[in-house]
Amino acid sequence: MSESSLQNEVAKRRTFAIISHPDAGKTTITEKVLLHGQQIQKAGTIKGKKSGQHAKSDWMQMEQERGISVTTSVMQFPYNNALVNLLDTPGHEDFSEDTYRTLTAVDSCLMVIDGAKGVEDRTIKLMEVTRLRDTPIITFMNKLDRDIRDPLELLDEVEDVLKIMCAPITWPIGSGKNFKGVYHLLKDETILYKTGQGHRIQEETIIKGLDNPELDEKLGVWADELREQIELVNGASNPFDKELFLAGELTPVFFGTALGNFGVDHMLDGLVDWAPRPQPRETDQQDSVSADNKDFSGFIFKIQANMDPRHRDRVAFLRIVSGKYEKGMKMRQVRTGKDVRISDALTFLAGDRSHVEEAYPGDIIGLHNHGTIQIGDTFTAGEDFKFSGIPNFAPELFRRIRLKDPLKQKQLLKGLVQLSEEGAVQVFRPLISNDLIVGAVGVLQFDVVVHRLRTEYKVDAVYENINVATARWVSSKDEKKLDEFRRKAEANLALDGGDNLTYIAPTMVNLSLAEERYPDIEFTHTREH
Ligand code: G4P
Secondary structure, three states, X not given: OOHHHHHHHHHHXXXXXXXXXXXXXXXXXXXXXXXXXXXXXXXXXXOOOOOOOOOOOOOOHHHHHHOOOOOOOEEEEEEOOEEEEEEOOOOHHHOOHHHHHHHHHOOEEEEXXXXXOOOOHHHHHHHHHHHOOOOOXXXXXXXXXXXXXXXXXXXXXXXXXXXXXXXXXXEEEOOHHHOOEEEEOOOOEEEEOOOOOOOXXXXXXEEEOOOOHHHHHHHOHHHHHHHHHHHHHHHHOOOOOHHHHHOOOEEEEEEOEOOOOEOHHHHHHHHHHHOOOOOOEOEOOOOOEOOOOOOOEEEEEEEEEOOEOOXXXXXXXXXXXXXXXXXXXXXXXXXXXXXXXXXXXXXXXXXXXXXXXXXXXXXXXXXXXXXXXXXOOEEEOOOOOXXXXXXXXXXXXXXXXXXXXXXXXXXXXXXXXXXXXXXXXXXEEEOOOOOOEEEEOOOHHHHHHHHXXXXXXXXXXXXXXXXXXXXXXXXXXXXXXXXXXXXXXXXXXXXXXXXXXXXXXXXXXXHHHHHHHOOOOEXXXXXXX
Protein backbone atom coordinates (compact mmCIF):
# COMPACT_ATOMS: atom_id res chain seq x y z
CA MET A 1 0.00 0.00 0.00
CA SER A 2 1.19 3.52 -0.59
CA GLU A 3 2.65 5.50 2.23
CA SER A 4 0.06 8.23 1.90
CA SER A 5 -2.90 5.87 2.22
CA LEU A 6 -1.38 4.42 5.39
CA GLN A 7 -0.93 7.95 6.70
CA ASN A 8 -4.56 8.74 5.90
CA GLU A 9 -5.75 5.69 7.80
CA VAL A 10 -3.54 6.61 10.74
CA ALA A 11 -4.66 10.25 10.74
CA LYS A 12 -8.32 9.19 10.98
CA ARG A 13 -7.95 7.01 14.03
CA ARG A 14 -8.60 7.88 17.68
CA THR A 15 -8.18 5.10 20.21
CA PHE A 16 -9.41 5.83 23.70
CA ALA A 17 -10.81 4.33 26.89
CA ILE A 18 -13.06 5.63 29.64
CA ILE A 19 -11.84 6.00 33.20
CA SER A 20 -14.30 6.58 36.02
CA HIS A 21 -15.44 5.49 39.44
CA PRO A 22 -18.23 2.87 39.45
CA ASP A 23 -21.65 4.46 38.89
CA ALA A 24 -20.30 7.72 37.50
CA GLY A 25 -21.93 6.80 34.19
CA LYS A 26 -19.33 5.00 32.07
CA THR A 27 -21.79 2.46 30.68
CA THR A 28 -24.41 5.09 29.94
CA ILE A 29 -21.90 7.29 28.19
CA THR A 30 -20.55 4.36 26.16
CA GLU A 31 -24.07 3.70 25.01
CA LYS A 32 -24.58 7.33 23.97
CA VAL A 33 -21.19 7.46 22.26
CA LEU A 34 -22.23 4.42 20.21
CA LEU A 35 -25.56 6.05 19.48
CA HIS A 36 -23.71 9.04 18.04
CA GLY A 37 -21.45 6.62 16.19
CA GLN A 38 -24.69 5.10 14.81
CA GLN A 39 -23.67 1.70 16.05
CA ILE A 40 -26.87 1.10 17.88
CA GLN A 41 -30.25 2.19 16.67
CA LYS A 42 -31.66 2.94 20.04
CA ALA A 43 -29.70 3.50 23.20
CA GLY A 44 -30.52 1.04 25.94
CA THR A 45 -29.19 -2.11 24.37
CA ILE A 46 -25.80 -2.18 26.03
CA LYS A 47 -26.75 -3.17 29.49
CA GLY A 48 -29.55 -3.90 31.78
CA LYS A 49 -28.09 -4.74 35.12
CA LYS A 50 -31.49 -4.52 36.68
CA SER A 51 -33.71 -5.37 33.76
CA GLY A 52 -31.96 -8.73 33.41
CA GLN A 53 -31.30 -8.11 29.76
CA HIS A 54 -27.69 -9.04 29.09
CA ALA A 55 -25.22 -6.53 27.88
CA LYS A 56 -23.87 -7.13 24.43
CA SER A 57 -20.37 -7.34 25.86
CA ASP A 58 -21.22 -10.07 28.36
CA TRP A 59 -19.48 -13.13 27.06
CA MET A 60 -18.56 -15.61 29.67
CA GLN A 61 -21.14 -17.70 31.35
CA MET A 62 -20.03 -16.32 34.64
CA GLU A 63 -20.48 -12.82 33.43
CA GLN A 64 -23.95 -13.64 32.32
CA GLU A 65 -24.86 -15.12 35.65
CA ARG A 66 -23.79 -11.95 37.35
CA GLY A 67 -24.88 -9.52 34.72
CA ILE A 68 -21.50 -7.84 34.60
CA SER A 69 -18.76 -7.84 32.06
CA VAL A 70 -15.37 -9.33 32.81
CA THR A 71 -13.97 -8.68 29.40
CA THR A 72 -12.60 -5.66 27.72
CA SER A 73 -14.55 -5.25 24.58
CA VAL A 74 -13.46 -3.08 21.72
CA MET A 75 -15.84 -0.93 19.76
CA GLN A 76 -15.05 0.76 16.48
CA PHE A 77 -17.24 3.39 14.87
CA PRO A 78 -17.00 6.36 12.52
CA TYR A 79 -17.63 9.84 13.87
CA ASN A 80 -17.37 12.96 11.71
CA ASN A 81 -14.30 12.21 9.59
CA ALA A 82 -12.66 10.06 12.20
CA LEU A 83 -12.68 6.37 12.99
CA VAL A 84 -12.93 5.90 16.73
CA ASN A 85 -11.81 2.85 18.71
CA LEU A 86 -13.29 2.75 22.18
CA LEU A 87 -11.75 0.16 24.47
CA ASP A 88 -14.10 -0.72 27.26
CA THR A 89 -12.37 -1.09 30.60
CA PRO A 90 -13.72 -3.58 33.13
CA GLY A 91 -15.15 -1.74 36.12
CA HIS A 92 -17.20 -2.50 39.24
CA GLU A 93 -16.50 -5.89 40.74
CA ASP A 94 -14.85 -7.03 37.52
CA PHE A 95 -12.15 -4.41 38.01
CA SER A 96 -8.82 -6.08 37.32
CA GLU A 97 -5.32 -5.66 36.03
CA ASP A 98 -6.85 -5.73 32.57
CA THR A 99 -8.46 -2.42 33.40
CA TYR A 100 -5.04 -0.93 34.07
CA ARG A 101 -3.39 -2.59 31.10
CA THR A 102 -6.06 -1.47 28.67
CA LEU A 103 -4.96 2.06 29.50
CA THR A 104 -1.52 1.27 28.08
CA ALA A 105 -3.11 0.42 24.72
CA VAL A 106 -4.90 3.73 24.12
CA ASP A 107 -3.77 7.15 22.98
CA SER A 108 -6.19 9.18 25.08
CA CYS A 109 -8.74 8.74 27.86
CA LEU A 110 -12.12 10.12 28.69
CA MET A 111 -12.53 10.73 32.40
CA VAL A 112 -16.14 10.66 33.52
CA ILE A 113 -16.94 12.32 36.85
CA ASP A 114 -20.25 12.32 38.70
CA GLY A 115 -20.93 16.03 39.14
CA ALA A 116 -22.57 15.48 42.50
CA LYS A 117 -19.69 13.46 43.87
CA GLY A 118 -16.55 14.90 42.31
CA VAL A 119 -13.27 13.01 42.19
CA GLU A 120 -13.59 9.49 43.65
CA ASP A 121 -11.05 6.78 44.60
CA ARG A 122 -11.12 4.64 41.50
CA THR A 123 -10.66 7.66 39.28
CA ILE A 124 -7.58 8.62 41.28
CA LYS A 125 -6.07 5.15 40.81
CA LEU A 126 -6.84 5.02 37.10
CA MET A 127 -5.44 8.50 36.58
CA GLU A 128 -2.21 7.33 38.23
CA VAL A 129 -1.92 4.65 35.57
CA THR A 130 -2.53 7.12 32.74
CA ARG A 131 0.26 9.28 34.20
CA LEU A 132 2.80 6.54 33.42
CA ARG A 133 2.58 7.61 29.79
CA ASP A 134 1.17 11.14 30.21
CA THR A 135 -1.91 10.10 28.26
CA PRO A 136 -4.06 13.08 27.22
CA ILE A 137 -7.30 13.26 29.22
CA ILE A 138 -10.69 14.69 28.28
CA THR A 139 -13.13 15.23 31.13
CA PHE A 140 -16.90 14.85 31.17
CA MET A 141 -18.78 16.13 34.21
CA ASN A 142 -21.86 13.95 34.25
CA LYS A 143 -25.36 13.95 35.75
CA LEU A 144 -26.13 17.62 35.26
CA ASP A 145 -29.81 16.67 35.29
CA ARG A 146 -29.28 16.22 39.03
CA ASP A 147 -28.14 18.84 41.48
CA ILE A 148 -24.39 18.92 41.18
CA ARG A 149 -21.68 20.64 43.16
CA ASP A 150 -20.49 24.11 42.25
CA PRO A 151 -18.77 23.65 38.86
CA LEU A 152 -15.79 25.84 39.78
CA GLU A 153 -15.29 23.83 42.93
CA LEU A 154 -15.37 20.62 40.84
CA LEU A 155 -12.63 21.95 38.58
CA ASP A 156 -10.56 22.96 41.61
CA GLU A 157 -10.90 19.48 43.00
CA VAL A 158 -9.73 17.88 39.75
CA GLU A 159 -6.74 20.22 39.68
CA ASP A 160 -5.83 19.65 43.33
CA VAL A 161 -6.39 15.93 43.60
CA LEU A 162 -5.46 14.75 40.12
CA LYS A 163 -2.76 17.35 39.47
CA ILE A 164 -3.96 18.28 36.03
CA MET A 165 -5.04 21.75 34.86
CA CYS A 166 -8.66 22.14 33.77
CA ALA A 167 -9.84 24.14 30.78
CA PRO A 168 -13.65 24.28 30.66
CA ILE A 169 -14.88 24.02 27.07
CA THR A 170 -18.55 24.10 27.95
CA TRP A 171 -20.11 25.68 31.01
CA PRO A 172 -23.37 24.52 32.56
CA ILE A 173 -26.41 26.70 33.02
CA GLY A 174 -28.01 25.48 36.23
CA SER A 175 -28.32 21.84 37.21
CA GLY A 176 -30.97 19.38 38.38
CA LYS A 177 -34.49 20.60 37.65
CA ASN A 178 -33.00 23.90 36.54
CA PHE A 179 -30.55 22.47 34.04
CA LYS A 180 -30.95 24.65 30.97
CA GLY A 181 -28.01 23.69 28.81
CA VAL A 182 -24.40 24.70 28.32
CA TYR A 183 -22.46 27.60 26.92
CA HIS A 184 -19.61 26.58 24.58
CA LEU A 185 -16.69 28.86 25.43
CA LEU A 186 -14.77 28.28 22.23
CA LYS A 187 -17.72 28.52 19.85
CA ASP A 188 -19.49 31.32 21.76
CA GLU A 189 -22.76 29.40 21.54
CA THR A 190 -25.43 28.46 24.03
CA ILE A 191 -26.88 25.00 23.48
CA LEU A 192 -30.21 24.42 25.16
CA TYR A 193 -31.10 21.21 26.92
CA LYS A 194 -34.35 19.38 26.29
CA THR A 195 -35.50 16.57 28.49
CA GLY A 196 -36.92 13.34 27.13
CA GLN A 197 -34.37 12.88 24.36
CA GLY A 198 -32.11 10.44 26.13
CA HIS A 199 -32.65 7.70 23.62
CA ARG A 200 -32.02 9.56 20.42
CA ILE A 201 -29.75 12.22 19.08
CA GLN A 202 -30.91 15.54 20.51
CA GLU A 203 -32.31 18.19 18.25
CA GLU A 204 -30.30 21.10 19.52
CA THR A 205 -31.37 24.72 19.84
CA ILE A 206 -28.26 26.83 19.47
CA ILE A 207 -28.05 30.53 20.28
CA LYS A 208 -25.05 32.33 18.91
CA GLY A 209 -23.35 34.96 21.10
CA LEU A 210 -23.78 35.89 24.76
CA ASP A 211 -25.39 39.25 24.03
CA ASN A 212 -28.05 37.73 21.82
CA PRO A 213 -31.51 38.83 23.13
CA GLU A 214 -32.83 35.39 22.21
CA LEU A 215 -30.89 34.18 25.22
CA ASP A 216 -33.01 36.35 27.52
CA GLU A 217 -36.14 35.17 25.78
CA LYS A 218 -35.30 31.52 26.21
CA LEU A 219 -33.50 31.59 29.56
CA GLY A 220 -35.16 34.45 31.45
CA VAL A 221 -33.23 35.29 34.61
CA TRP A 222 -30.67 32.61 33.83
CA ALA A 223 -29.34 34.62 30.90
CA ASP A 224 -27.76 37.31 33.06
CA GLU A 225 -26.58 34.75 35.54
CA LEU A 226 -24.82 32.97 32.67
CA ARG A 227 -23.17 36.18 31.44
CA GLU A 228 -21.81 36.85 34.92
CA GLN A 229 -20.59 33.31 35.34
CA ILE A 230 -18.80 33.27 32.03
CA GLU A 231 -16.99 36.45 32.93
CA LEU A 232 -15.91 34.82 36.15
CA VAL A 233 -14.93 31.57 34.43
CA ASN A 234 -12.91 33.37 31.77
CA GLY A 235 -11.01 35.12 34.51
CA ALA A 236 -10.59 32.17 36.85
CA SER A 237 -9.84 29.19 34.64
CA ASN A 238 -7.20 28.09 32.16
CA PRO A 239 -7.81 28.62 28.46
CA PHE A 240 -7.68 25.49 26.33
CA ASP A 241 -4.18 24.79 25.04
CA LYS A 242 -3.78 21.86 22.69
CA GLU A 243 -0.11 21.34 23.40
CA LEU A 244 -0.63 21.17 27.13
CA PHE A 245 -3.50 18.76 26.50
CA LEU A 246 -1.33 16.50 24.34
CA ALA A 247 1.37 16.59 27.00
CA GLY A 248 -1.19 15.33 29.53
CA GLU A 249 -0.93 18.51 31.60
CA LEU A 250 -4.31 20.04 30.89
CA THR A 251 -7.73 18.52 30.43
CA PRO A 252 -10.58 20.08 28.46
CA VAL A 253 -13.80 19.80 30.50
CA PHE A 254 -17.31 19.25 29.19
CA PHE A 255 -20.55 19.27 31.18
CA GLY A 256 -23.66 17.27 30.42
CA THR A 257 -25.85 14.33 31.20
CA ALA A 258 -25.19 10.93 29.71
CA LEU A 259 -28.64 9.75 30.71
CA GLY A 260 -30.25 12.74 29.03
CA ASN A 261 -27.84 12.34 26.12
CA PHE A 262 -26.76 15.94 26.33
CA GLY A 263 -23.18 17.08 25.94
CA VAL A 264 -21.81 13.73 24.82
CA ASP A 265 -21.54 14.94 21.23
CA HIS A 266 -19.75 18.15 22.32
CA MET A 267 -17.20 15.94 24.05
CA LEU A 268 -16.90 13.64 21.01
CA ASP A 269 -16.33 16.62 18.73
CA GLY A 270 -13.48 17.67 21.02
CA LEU A 271 -12.12 14.15 21.10
CA VAL A 272 -11.91 13.69 17.35
CA ASP A 273 -10.52 17.20 16.84
CA TRP A 274 -7.89 17.21 19.56
CA ALA A 275 -7.09 13.71 20.77
CA PRO A 276 -3.90 12.35 19.29
CA ARG A 277 -3.78 9.98 16.36
CA PRO A 278 -2.06 6.63 17.04
CA GLN A 279 1.14 7.42 18.88
CA PRO A 280 4.66 6.02 18.55
CA ARG A 281 5.68 3.33 21.05
CA GLU A 282 8.92 2.82 22.90
CA THR A 283 10.89 -0.35 22.25
CA ASP A 284 13.80 -2.10 23.91
CA GLN A 285 15.99 -0.71 21.14
CA GLN A 286 16.92 2.90 20.66
CA ASP A 287 14.15 4.00 18.38
CA SER A 288 10.48 4.15 19.07
CA VAL A 289 8.16 2.90 16.33
CA SER A 290 5.92 5.41 14.62
CA ALA A 291 2.45 4.56 13.31
CA ASP A 292 3.52 5.68 9.86
CA ASN A 293 6.18 2.99 9.67
CA LYS A 294 4.95 0.73 6.88
CA ASP A 295 6.13 -2.49 8.54
CA PHE A 296 3.50 -4.12 10.66
CA SER A 297 4.01 -4.23 14.44
CA GLY A 298 1.89 -4.49 17.57
CA PHE A 299 1.74 -5.76 21.14
CA ILE A 300 -0.54 -7.93 23.23
CA PHE A 301 -2.16 -6.12 26.15
CA LYS A 302 -4.81 -8.61 27.13
CA ILE A 303 -5.71 -12.26 26.84
CA GLN A 304 -9.26 -13.38 27.20
CA ALA A 305 -10.36 -16.93 27.72
CA ASN A 306 -13.61 -18.40 26.51
CA MET A 307 -15.21 -15.29 25.19
CA ASP A 308 -17.65 -17.32 23.27
CA PRO A 309 -18.88 -20.56 24.78
CA ARG A 310 -19.09 -22.03 21.27
CA HIS A 311 -15.42 -21.36 20.64
CA ARG A 312 -13.56 -22.63 23.68
CA ASP A 313 -10.37 -20.82 22.85
CA ARG A 314 -8.44 -17.85 24.08
CA VAL A 315 -8.10 -14.63 22.25
CA ALA A 316 -5.10 -12.35 22.55
CA PHE A 317 -5.84 -8.66 21.99
CA LEU A 318 -3.23 -6.95 19.88
CA ARG A 319 -2.92 -3.20 19.54
CA ILE A 320 -1.47 -2.35 16.14
CA VAL A 321 1.38 0.14 16.46
CA SER A 322 2.53 0.45 12.85
CA GLY A 323 1.86 -0.78 9.34
CA LYS A 324 -1.14 -2.68 8.14
CA TYR A 325 -2.64 -6.02 9.05
CA GLU A 326 -3.86 -7.95 6.05
CA LYS A 327 -5.62 -11.25 6.18
CA GLY A 328 -3.20 -14.10 5.61
CA MET A 329 -0.09 -12.10 6.39
CA LYS A 330 2.94 -13.51 8.17
CA MET A 331 4.07 -12.05 11.44
CA ARG A 332 6.85 -12.81 13.87
CA GLN A 333 6.18 -13.45 17.50
CA VAL A 334 9.40 -11.95 18.80
CA ARG A 335 9.60 -13.78 22.15
CA THR A 336 9.46 -17.21 20.55
CA GLY A 337 11.14 -16.18 17.30
CA LYS A 338 8.41 -17.98 15.34
CA ASP A 339 6.88 -16.69 12.15
CA VAL A 340 3.18 -17.37 11.95
CA ARG A 341 0.63 -16.83 9.23
CA ILE A 342 -2.50 -15.11 10.55
CA SER A 343 -5.60 -15.41 8.45
CA ASP A 344 -8.27 -15.32 11.10
CA ALA A 345 -7.67 -12.22 13.21
CA LEU A 346 -10.83 -10.97 14.85
CA THR A 347 -12.39 -7.61 15.22
CA PHE A 348 -15.00 -6.92 17.87
CA LEU A 349 -18.20 -5.11 18.09
CA ALA A 350 -19.16 -5.61 21.70
CA GLY A 351 -19.44 -9.35 21.46
CA ASP A 352 -20.02 -9.86 17.78
CA ARG A 353 -16.90 -11.38 16.40
CA SER A 354 -16.06 -11.04 12.80
CA HIS A 355 -12.96 -11.66 10.79
CA VAL A 356 -10.99 -8.66 9.66
CA GLU A 357 -9.58 -8.24 6.20
CA GLU A 358 -7.36 -5.35 7.14
CA ALA A 359 -6.58 -3.19 10.12
CA TYR A 360 -4.38 -0.20 10.87
CA PRO A 361 -2.42 1.45 13.68
CA GLY A 362 -4.69 2.27 16.61
CA ASP A 363 -6.93 -0.71 15.82
CA ILE A 364 -7.25 -3.75 18.03
CA ILE A 365 -7.32 -7.21 16.50
CA GLY A 366 -7.85 -10.52 18.23
CA LEU A 367 -5.46 -13.42 17.64
CA HIS A 368 -6.48 -16.97 18.41
CA ASN A 369 -4.25 -18.23 21.12
CA HIS A 370 -3.65 -21.85 21.98
CA GLY A 371 -1.51 -21.06 24.98
CA THR A 372 1.49 -19.70 23.09
CA ILE A 373 0.83 -15.98 23.37
CA GLN A 374 1.56 -13.98 26.53
CA ILE A 375 0.71 -10.50 27.71
CA GLY A 376 3.36 -8.08 26.51
CA ASP A 377 4.32 -10.14 23.44
CA THR A 378 5.45 -8.13 20.44
CA PHE A 379 4.51 -9.11 16.89
CA THR A 380 6.44 -7.67 13.94
CA ALA A 381 6.90 -8.04 10.22
CA GLY A 382 10.15 -9.88 10.93
CA GLU A 383 12.24 -7.57 13.08
CA ASP A 384 13.37 -8.54 16.54
CA PHE A 385 12.57 -5.60 18.76
CA LYS A 386 10.15 -5.61 21.69
CA PHE A 387 7.71 -2.95 22.79
CA SER A 388 8.15 -1.73 26.33
CA GLY A 389 5.59 -0.20 28.66
CA ILE A 390 3.15 -3.09 29.06
CA PRO A 391 3.51 -3.66 32.78
CA ASN A 392 2.25 -5.94 35.48
CA PHE A 393 0.71 -3.94 38.29
CA ALA A 394 1.24 -4.85 41.91
CA PRO A 395 -1.82 -6.66 43.17
CA GLU A 396 -3.85 -5.07 45.92
CA LEU A 397 -5.72 -8.11 47.20
CA PHE A 398 -4.23 -11.41 48.34
CA ARG A 399 -5.46 -14.88 49.26
CA ARG A 400 -3.73 -18.14 50.01
CA ILE A 401 -4.95 -20.83 47.66
CA ARG A 402 -5.36 -24.38 48.89
CA LEU A 403 -6.21 -27.61 47.09
CA LYS A 404 -9.09 -29.82 48.03
CA ASP A 405 -7.05 -32.76 46.72
CA PRO A 406 -3.41 -32.29 47.82
CA LEU A 407 -2.15 -34.69 45.13
CA LYS A 408 -2.84 -32.16 42.44
CA GLN A 409 -0.23 -29.64 43.58
CA LYS A 410 1.66 -29.83 40.30
CA GLN A 411 -1.42 -29.16 38.19
CA LEU A 412 -2.39 -26.31 40.45
CA LEU A 413 0.97 -24.65 40.02
CA LYS A 414 0.92 -25.20 36.28
CA GLY A 415 -2.56 -23.68 36.04
CA LEU A 416 -1.65 -20.72 38.18
CA VAL A 417 1.53 -19.98 36.29
CA GLN A 418 -0.33 -20.15 32.97
CA LEU A 419 -3.13 -17.97 34.24
CA SER A 420 -0.58 -15.49 35.50
CA GLU A 421 1.20 -15.43 32.13
CA GLU A 422 -2.15 -14.65 30.66
CA GLY A 423 -2.51 -11.81 33.11
CA ALA A 424 -5.65 -13.20 34.76
CA VAL A 425 -4.05 -13.17 38.16
CA GLN A 426 -0.64 -13.13 39.81
CA VAL A 427 0.87 -15.95 41.78
CA PHE A 428 3.56 -15.76 44.45
CA ARG A 429 5.55 -18.57 46.03
CA PRO A 430 7.13 -17.51 49.34
CA LEU A 431 10.81 -18.49 49.63
CA ILE A 432 10.32 -20.08 53.02
CA SER A 433 7.08 -22.03 52.66
CA ASN A 434 5.07 -24.12 50.25
CA ASP A 435 2.18 -21.69 50.28
CA LEU A 436 0.77 -20.36 47.06
CA ILE A 437 -0.44 -16.81 47.27
CA VAL A 438 -2.74 -15.41 44.63
CA GLY A 439 -2.72 -11.66 44.14
CA ALA A 440 -5.22 -9.63 42.18
CA VAL A 441 -6.20 -6.06 41.53
CA GLY A 442 -9.93 -6.77 41.64
CA VAL A 443 -11.84 -9.22 43.80
CA LEU A 444 -13.65 -10.95 40.94
CA GLN A 445 -10.34 -12.22 39.57
CA PHE A 446 -10.22 -14.69 42.47
CA ASP A 447 -13.51 -16.28 41.40
CA VAL A 448 -12.48 -16.31 37.77
CA VAL A 449 -9.29 -18.18 38.68
CA VAL A 450 -11.00 -20.86 40.76
CA HIS A 451 -13.59 -21.31 38.03
CA ARG A 452 -10.94 -21.67 35.36
CA LEU A 453 -8.76 -23.97 37.44
CA ARG A 454 -11.74 -26.25 37.78
CA THR A 455 -12.89 -26.17 34.15
CA GLU A 456 -9.56 -25.96 32.34
CA TYR A 457 -7.09 -27.64 34.69
CA LYS A 458 -9.43 -29.98 36.57
CA VAL A 459 -8.29 -28.86 40.01
CA ASP A 460 -10.56 -27.89 42.84
CA ALA A 461 -9.11 -25.13 44.96
CA VAL A 462 -10.33 -22.87 47.72
CA TYR A 463 -9.04 -19.66 49.21
CA GLU A 464 -7.96 -18.77 52.71
CA ASN A 465 -7.40 -15.32 54.06
CA ILE A 466 -3.84 -14.21 54.43
CA ASN A 467 -2.29 -11.26 56.10
CA VAL A 468 -0.75 -9.43 53.15
CA ALA A 469 -1.29 -5.74 52.45
CA THR A 470 0.74 -5.23 49.32
CA ALA A 471 3.55 -6.54 47.12
CA ARG A 472 6.47 -4.87 45.40
CA TRP A 473 8.90 -6.20 42.85
CA VAL A 474 12.45 -5.80 44.11
CA SER A 475 15.70 -5.28 42.28
CA SER A 476 19.04 -3.62 42.80
CA LYS A 477 21.95 -2.46 40.69
CA ASP A 478 24.18 -3.89 43.38
CA GLU A 479 24.11 -7.70 43.23
CA LYS A 480 25.76 -8.04 46.64
CA LYS A 481 23.21 -5.83 48.31
CA LEU A 482 20.45 -7.81 46.66
CA ASP A 483 21.91 -11.08 47.98
CA GLU A 484 22.19 -9.66 51.43
CA PHE A 485 18.61 -8.41 51.24
CA ARG A 486 17.51 -11.82 50.04
CA ARG A 487 18.97 -13.40 53.16
CA LYS A 488 17.82 -10.82 55.65
CA ALA A 489 14.30 -10.33 54.36
CA GLU A 490 13.75 -13.94 53.31
CA ALA A 491 10.62 -14.27 55.42
CA ASN A 492 8.94 -11.59 53.32
CA LEU A 493 10.19 -12.63 49.90
CA ALA A 494 8.50 -14.66 47.21
CA LEU A 495 8.87 -15.48 43.53
CA ASP A 496 6.14 -14.48 41.12
CA GLY A 497 4.91 -16.55 38.16
CA GLY A 498 7.91 -15.42 36.09
CA ASP A 499 10.37 -16.13 38.95
CA ASN A 500 10.87 -12.46 39.73
CA LEU A 501 11.74 -11.60 43.30
CA THR A 502 8.88 -9.92 45.15
CA TYR A 503 8.56 -8.39 48.59
CA ILE A 504 5.33 -9.37 50.32
CA ALA A 505 4.40 -6.84 52.99
CA PRO A 506 1.96 -7.67 55.79
CA THR A 507 1.25 -3.96 56.32
CA MET A 508 1.97 -0.70 54.52
CA VAL A 509 4.04 0.37 57.52
CA ASN A 510 6.17 -2.74 57.13
CA LEU A 511 6.78 -1.79 53.50
CA SER A 512 7.87 1.74 54.37
CA LEU A 513 10.21 0.40 57.04
CA ALA A 514 11.74 -2.04 54.57
CA GLU A 515 12.20 0.73 52.02
CA GLU A 516 13.98 2.83 54.63
CA ARG A 517 16.08 0.02 55.88
CA TYR A 518 17.29 -1.10 52.44
CA PRO A 519 17.98 2.09 50.47
CA ASP A 520 19.91 0.19 47.77
CA ILE A 521 16.94 -1.95 46.90
CA GLU A 522 14.34 -0.70 44.48
CA PHE A 523 10.73 -1.51 45.32
CA THR A 524 8.47 -1.02 42.31
CA HIS A 525 4.77 -1.42 41.91
CA THR A 526 4.82 -2.09 38.19
CA ARG A 527 6.96 -4.59 36.36
CA GLU A 528 7.57 -4.74 32.64
CA HIS A 529 6.71 -7.93 30.85
P1 G4P B 1 -20.92 2.97 35.42
O1 G4P B 1 -20.89 2.19 34.16
O2 G4P B 1 -19.90 4.05 35.49
O3 G4P B 1 -20.94 2.16 36.66
O4 G4P B 1 -22.28 3.80 35.48
P2 G4P B 1 -23.67 3.56 34.73
O5 G4P B 1 -23.60 4.10 33.37
O6 G4P B 1 -24.11 2.18 34.97
O7 G4P B 1 -24.53 4.56 35.58
C1 G4P B 1 -24.77 4.39 36.96
C2 G4P B 1 -26.13 4.91 37.32
O8 G4P B 1 -26.15 6.31 37.06
C3 G4P B 1 -27.24 4.31 36.48
O9 G4P B 1 -28.41 4.26 37.27
C4 G4P B 1 -27.43 5.33 35.39
O10 G4P B 1 -28.72 5.30 34.84
C5 G4P B 1 -27.18 6.61 36.14
N1 G4P B 1 -26.74 7.71 35.28
C6 G4P B 1 -25.77 7.71 34.31
N2 G4P B 1 -25.68 8.91 33.74
C7 G4P B 1 -26.60 9.70 34.34
C8 G4P B 1 -27.00 11.05 34.17
O11 G4P B 1 -26.49 11.80 33.34
N3 G4P B 1 -27.98 11.49 35.00
C9 G4P B 1 -28.58 10.70 35.94
N4 G4P B 1 -29.54 11.23 36.68
N5 G4P B 1 -28.24 9.42 36.10
C10 G4P B 1 -27.26 8.93 35.32
P3 G4P B 1 -28.85 2.95 38.06
O12 G4P B 1 -30.20 3.25 38.59
O13 G4P B 1 -27.80 2.57 39.02
O14 G4P B 1 -28.81 1.81 37.00
P4 G4P B 1 -29.85 1.43 35.86
O15 G4P B 1 -30.40 0.16 36.28
O16 G4P B 1 -30.81 2.56 35.77
O17 G4P B 1 -29.01 1.29 34.64
